[in-house]
Amino acid sequence: MTARSLAIERAENRFGWRLILPAIIIIGGLILYPIGYNIFLSFFDVTLQGDRTYLGLANYRSVLTDPTFWRAVLTTVIYVIGTTVGTTLVGLGVALVMNRKFPLRGLVRGLILLPYIAPVISVVFAWQFIFDPVNGIFMHWTVEVLHIFKQRFNLIGQPQTAVLVAILFNIWKNFPFTYLMILSKLQAINDTYYEAADLDGASAWQKFRHVTLPELYFVLGAIVILRMIWNFNKFEEVYLLTDNVKVLSVYTYFKAFTGAMEQGTGASLALIQFLLLLGFILVYVKRVLKW
Numbered sequence: 001m002t003a004r005s006l007a008i009e010r011a012e013n014r015f016g017w018r019l020i021l022p023a024i025i026i027i028g029g030l031i032l033y034p035i036g037y038n039i040f041l042s043f044f045d046v047t048l049q050g051d052r053t054y055l056g057l058a059n060y061r062s063v064l065t066d067p068t069f070w071r072a073v074l075t076t077v078i079y080v081i082g083t084t085v086g087t088t089l090v091g092l093g094v095a096l097v098m099n100r101k102f103p104l105r106g107l108v109r110g111l112i113l114l115p116y117i118a119p120v121i122s123v124v125f126a127w128q129f130i131f132d133p134v135n136g137i138f139m140h141w142t143v144e145v146l147h148i149f150k151q152r153f154n155l156i157g158q159p160q161t162a163v164l165v166a167i168l169f170n171i172w173k174n175f176p177f178t179y180l181m182i183l184s185k186l187q188a189i190n191d192t193y194y195e196a197a198d199l200d201g202a203s204a205w206q207k208f209r210h211v212t213l214p215e216l217y218f219v220l221g222a223i224v225i226l227r228m229i230w231n232f233n234k235f236e237e238v239y240l241l242t243d244n245v246k247v248l249s250v251y252t253y254f255k256a257f258t259g260a261m262e263q264g265t266g267a268s269l270a271l272i273q274f275l276l277l278l279g280f281i282l283v284y285v286k287r288v289l290k291w
Contacts, residue, residue, distance in 0.1 A: 035274075042268035048261060059268040069269070072251040073276075075159075076232065079167060079247050083234075084227045086171035088220065091178025096212075098179070099186045109183075116176035124240040127169055131155045162244040169241055170231065178223050185219045186212070225284055232277050248273045 042059055044052040063069050098109055115123065131138050133154040142148040156162045189212070197207045235249040246254075252273065256266025 038267045038270055041264055042271050044264045046263040046267075055264065059264050060272070062265060063268055063272060068246075069251070072246050072248050075163060075245060076247045079163060079170075079234075079238070079245070080228055080231045082164075082167040083170040083174070083231045084224055086167060087175045087178050087227055088223055090171055090175040091223070092182055092216075092220070094175065094179045095182035095186055096208075098183055112179060113176045115173050118173075120173075120236055121240060123173065124169075124237070127165070127241060128156065131165060133157070156242040157244060159244045159246075162242045166238050166241055166245045170234070170237060173237065174227070174230075178227070181219055181223055182216060185216055189215045225281065228284075229277065229281070232273075232280075 041052075043054060043056060045055050045059075046052050094112060098105065098112070130136050133139055133152045138155065139149075139152045143150070143152055156165050193211045193215075194207055197211055202210070233249055234247065235253065238245050238247055239250050239253070243250075248269070252266050252269040255269055256263050
């Protein structure tokens, strides 16, 4: 390579760096800086006035020895598993039905998206009214009409039952996303696979198991990992629906911005939450998706 070609290559490299420098600055300012500053704050006791006292790892020891934190971890695991499995299965079932031809299929496909595009605040209030212990439709039907329960009770007012309502709400609100992803893949499957299965005398279940599921494997894998990331960090739906479901995001909010406003502890909680999620993603991608 001549000196001239080397000079041209260096000039192109410098020009390339100048082109991507604005994007690097923006990414650094919006993503890397907040993460780095959060890690920095996690080693301090931070007051509302901005004063900082260095504590070292004391915030982390305080969090990891707090039983409330481990209850929040357990609640988060239950919430994430329930919502992820629920949205995936419901989305898969709806996508399989919507992949068939029937009258007004286009209209029905559009109506299914309503929960996903509806404003969270409005549908949360609707669900709170449905499960209201005095005037709610759910208690009226289960107590007075079907006699499943002997008396009315506040379903979203107790942590044991409120987490079930939060899971159901998340499934209802977010299954349309799963449905769209799966439906798009279903429509891309080659019909000759099913024709060959029909010639071999395969049943509907055998075609689903040996043709449809293998084609959906990586789509379902991507959906599961996305939903687990989103649900692990879910805050607004849970917080607005009930204050009795202390998932990690809600627990971190209460620690950092209410009561004593322990912002250093809140920062350490956020970092621990990030590390837990990162560890799961690495294991999932390696063991399940095998990337």
